[in-house]
Structure formats: structure tokens, C-alpha cells
Amino acid sequence: MNNWKNILQESITSPSQLHLFKKKHQNLNETISNKVIPDFPMRINSYFLSLIEEVGDPIWKQCIPDPREEEDFICMEDPLGEEALSPVPNLVHKYPDRALLLVTNQCAVYCRFCTRKRMVGTERMHITEENLQACYDYLRRTPAIREVLISGGDPLLLADDKIDHILSELQSIPSIDVIRIGSRVPCTLPMRITPELVAILRKYHPLYINTHFNHPRELTPEAKKACALLADGGIPLGCQTVLLKGVNDNAQTLKELFLGLLKMRVKPYYLFQADLTRGTNHFRTTTKTGIDIMRQLYGHISGMAIPRLALDAPGGKGKIPLSPNYIKESGENLIFENYLGEICSYPEAVDPL
Numbered sequence: 218m219n220n221w222k223n224i225l226q227e228s229i230t231s232p233s234q235l236h237l238f239k240k241k242h243q244n245l246n247e248t249i250s251n252k253v254i255p256d257f258p259m260r261i262n263s264y265f266l267s268l269i270e271e272v273g274d275p276i277w278k279q280c281i282p283d284p285r286e287e288e289d290f291i292c293m294e295d296p297l298g299e300e301a302l303s304p305v306p307n308l309v310h311k312y313p314d315r316a317l318l319l320v321t322n323q324c325a326v327y328c329r330f331c332t333r334k335r336m337v338g339t340e341r342m343h344i345t346e347e348n349l350q351a352c353y354d355y356l357r358r359t360p361a362i363r364e365v366l367i368s369g370g371d372p373l374l375l376a377d378d379k380i381d382h383i384l385s386e387l388q389s390i391p392s393i394d395v396i397r398i399g400s401r402v403p404c405t406l407p408m409r410i411t412p413e414l415v416a417i418l419r420k421y422h423p424l425y426i427n428t429h430f431n432h433p434r435e436l437t438p439e440a441k442k443a444c445a446l447l448a449d450g451g452i453p454l455g456c457q458t459v460l461l462k463g464v465n466d467n468a469q470t471l472k473e474l475f476l477g478l479l480k481m482r483v484k485p486y487y488l489f490q491a492d493l494t495r496g497t498n499h500f501r502t503t504t505k506t507g508i509d510i511m512r513q514l515y516g517h518i519s520g521m522a523i524p525r526l527a528l529d530a531p532g533g534k535g536k537i538p539l540s541p542n543y544i545k546e547s548g549e550n551l552i553f554e555n556y557l558g559e560i561c562s563y564p565e566a567v568d569p570l
Contacts, residue, residue, distance in 0.1 A: 220408070221406055225262055227262070227263060228325075229259070229260075229263075230258065230260055231254060231259060232249035232259070232281075233251075235249070235281075249282055249283075252284065252287055253282045253283070253287050253496070256286075257282065257329070257496055259281075259282050259327055261327075262326060262405070264406060264407070264408070264439070265280060265325070266280075268434055268435065275431070275432045276432065276434060276435070278461070279328055279330065279461070279464060280328060281329070283329060285499040286497070287496070289495055289497065291493075291498050292493045292494050292496070292498050293495055294494075294495050296332065296493040296494050296529075296531050296532075297332060297492065297531070298532040298533030298534075299311075299317070305348075305352055305355050306348055306351070307319040307344055307348055307349075307352060308351075308352040310359070313361055314361055315365070315366065316356065316359075316366070317365075317366050317368055318349075318352055318366065318367050318383075319342070319344065319368055320344060320368075320383055321344060321369040321370035321372060321375055322336060322337055322370045323338065323370050323371065323374050324369070324374065324405070325371060325401065325402050325406035325409070326401070326406075328401070329496075329497070330459060330461060330491060330497045331494070331497075332494050334494060334495075334496055335495065337369070337370055349383070356387070356390050356393065357390050357392075360391075362393065363393060364394065364395040364397065365387055365395075367383065367387075367396065368399040371400050371402055372398050373398065373409055373410075373414070377413055380414070380417060380418075381417045381420075384420070385421075387421075394423070395424075395425070397424070397425045397426070397427060398418075398425070398426045399427050399428075399457070400427075400429075401428060402428075402443075403430075403443040403454075404428060404430045404435050407437070407439040407442065409443075410447060415446050415452070418452055419450045422451065422452075425452070425454075425455065426447060426452055426454055427455045427457050427486060428444070428455070428457075428483065429458070429459075430456055430474060430483075431461060431464055433470065433473040433477055436478070440481075444481045444482060444483055445482070448481075448482040453484075454482060454483040454484065455486035456483050456486055457486055457524075458471070458474065458485065458487070458524065459500075460489065460490055460491060460510075461491060461500045462500050462501060464500070466506055466510070468510045468513035471488070471510060472517075472518055475518065475522040475523065475524065476518060476522050478522070479519065485522055485523065485524035486524050487524050487526075487527055488507065488525070489526075489527060490504060490526070490527070490528035490529075490539070492529055493531055508526065508541050510526075511523075511540065512556075516556025517556065525538055526540065527539060547565075549565055550563065550565065551563040551565060
């Protein structure tokens with residue numbers, strides 16, 4: 218695989234650079250506006266850019282700036298209320314026994330639908346070693362926290378020694394039992410996953426990685442090799458997919474994606490309704506869309522390949538599961554509909570007097 222640092226360094230950061238990589242598209246720059254870049258930076262490495270087949274396709278929509286990002290007056294800067302839930306900068310303590318640690322503002326690709334797009338790739342997200350030390354100190358004096366999710370930005374873009382140091386600090390805290398890493402590099406820059414990196418990660422079991430694939434075309438030979446390296450290193454892999462209008466908002470696309478992930482030893486974990494993030498309203502589907510898709514998946518593919526559909530409630534209120542309603546009537550007998558639309562009956566248990 219090519220050196221991941223070189224690929225990252227040669228990323229394009231403005232629409233005017235696109236012609237250097239995609240000469241086959243005539244008048245390419247005319248379809249893109251520069252006006253969103255000051256607020257929402259652009260970065261696309263050559264690997265991920267190579268997955269684009271035509272203007273406006275599912276890969277294009279995820280990474281190419283869209284003028285509608287500046288026309289969104291419905292959504293919010295910080296839809297999940299992370300800043301209000303941060304006892305110290307870059308540590309979010311939303312759930313009683315879990316915390317989110319933000320360790321970098323950099324990603325291999327700046328996804329246009331990102332929940333933290335107000336900060337990622339900008340100085341508005343400033344992280345120093347002193348700041349991280351304050352986060353470790355908070356975790357040490359808050360023993361109720363037993364699990365830490367490392368995110369950013371993308372933590373796996375950090376240097377190997379930096380990743381090693383962060384994991385070592387977290388593992389040294391007695392109350393922390395489990396570490397998770399949220400990373401999209403297996404999808405957007407798979408050559409970053411090296412044997413040297415895996416050797417570091419495997420020192421810190423139990424350690425889990427939740428990655429992020431949104432479309433079957435992202436399941437490339439390079440991505441498969443990256444996930445195989447991680448899985449062979451004993452690292453359980455999950456995938457958090459976002460339901461995106463015009464990208465994957467149909468059952469056939471998601472069926473192909475989820476079955477492909479399972480073959481790669483990546484468990485589809487969550488399918489998220491798009492967050493209410495400013496600049497992303499054009500990606501949002503109705504909640505009914507997601508529920509209808511799940512109805513088309515249940516029973517038709519392996520349960521191992523089916524994620525949980527959920528939305529993250531605004532203001533930091535937490536994840537809310539969404540599901541088709543199969544129950545038609547309840548009482549002494551539960552009347553419900555199965556995945557084929559057949560009406561079934563199940564007698565409720567009766568407590569003895």
C-alpha cells in the first residue's frame with residue numbers, strides 16, 4: 218500500500234484542485250461553490266477521491282462541498298449539546314458510565330454530514346497535551362466512568378507513538394474497563410492501518426473499534442485488507458452507518474453494505490438518523506424512511522447483519538431506538554405481524570394466583 222502520510226499530505230482542500238485528479242469531468246469546478254470552505258473546510262485524499270465515478274454519486278455527495286451547507290437555517294451548531302456536557306474541554310460526559318474523549322481535529326476526509334463539522338479541521342477545536350492531561354485527571358477522579366470512546370476528528374490519524382501514549386494513559390486509570398476508538402480511516406484511508414499500528418492497539422485489550430462505512434462502493438480491496446489486519450489482531454469491529462438522502466436511503470443499498478461488512482468481520486452496529494447539524498439538512502431523511510428500510514431488512518437478511526436504527530436526541534438527551542411496530546393488539550393474546558406480513562398470535566404468560 219502507498220504511504221498513508223504522503224496520500225494525506227497530497228489531499229485536495231479546495232474545489233479548484235479537483236481537475237488535477239478528475240480530468241475526465243468537464244467543467245467540474247462549476248458545480249461546486251467555494252463559499253462554504255471558510256465555515257466548513259474541505260479535505261479529500263486521492264484514495265477516497267478515486268472512488269467517485271461521476272458528479273453527484275454517493276461518494277461525491279459525502280465529501281464534495283455543497284452550496285446548501287450555507288443555506289441551512291434549520292439545524293444547529295452543536296446538536297448533541299456536547300459543549301454543555303463537557304466538564305473539561307474535549308471530554309464529553311453524557312452517560313453515567315461512559316465518556317467521549319476528543320483527541321484531534323483532523324480527519325482523512327472531511328465528511329460533509331459530520332456532526333462536529335463546526336470544529337473539525339479548524340482552530341475552533343484546539344487540543345493540547347495539557348488539555349488531554351486535564352481530561353485524564355477528570356477520568357481518574359470520576360470512577361463511575363468505566364468506558365471511554367476516543368474520537369475527534371479521527372484518532373487513528375495521530376502518530377503511532379501518540380496513540381500508544383493516549384491508550385497507555387487511559388489503561389492506567391483503574392476504573393476504566395473498556396476503550397473504544399471511533400475511526401473512519403478503514404474506509405477513507407485504509408492504508409493507515411498498518412501491522413505496526415495493530416501491534417500497538419492489541420496491547421490494550423479490551424479495545425474495540427467502531428468504524429464508519431456508508432455505501433457498498435467503500436468496501437474496496439484496500440478497506441477489506443485494513444479490516445482484516447484489525448480483526449486478525451483480535452480487535453472487535455463495529456460499524457456506525459448514517460442514513461443519508463441520496464447516498465444510502467434505500468433497502469437494497471444498505472442490504473448490500475451490511476452483508477458486505479459482515480463478510481469483512483465488521484458487525485453493523487448502528488444505523489443513525491442524520492443529526493440536526495447545521496449545514497447538513499439536505500442529507501436528512503424522514504424517520505419513517507429509516508423505519509421502512511428496517512422493515513425490509515428484518516427477516517430477509519441475517520440478524521447479525523442488521524444494526525440498530527436510532528437517532529441522537531437534540532441537546533444531549535441520548536440515543537433513541539427506532540423500530541417498526543409489529544404489534545397489532547395486546548391482551549391475553551399478543552397479535553403481531555411477522556416479516557412476511559402474516560398475522561400471528563402469541564399467548565401471554567399468566568401469573569399464578
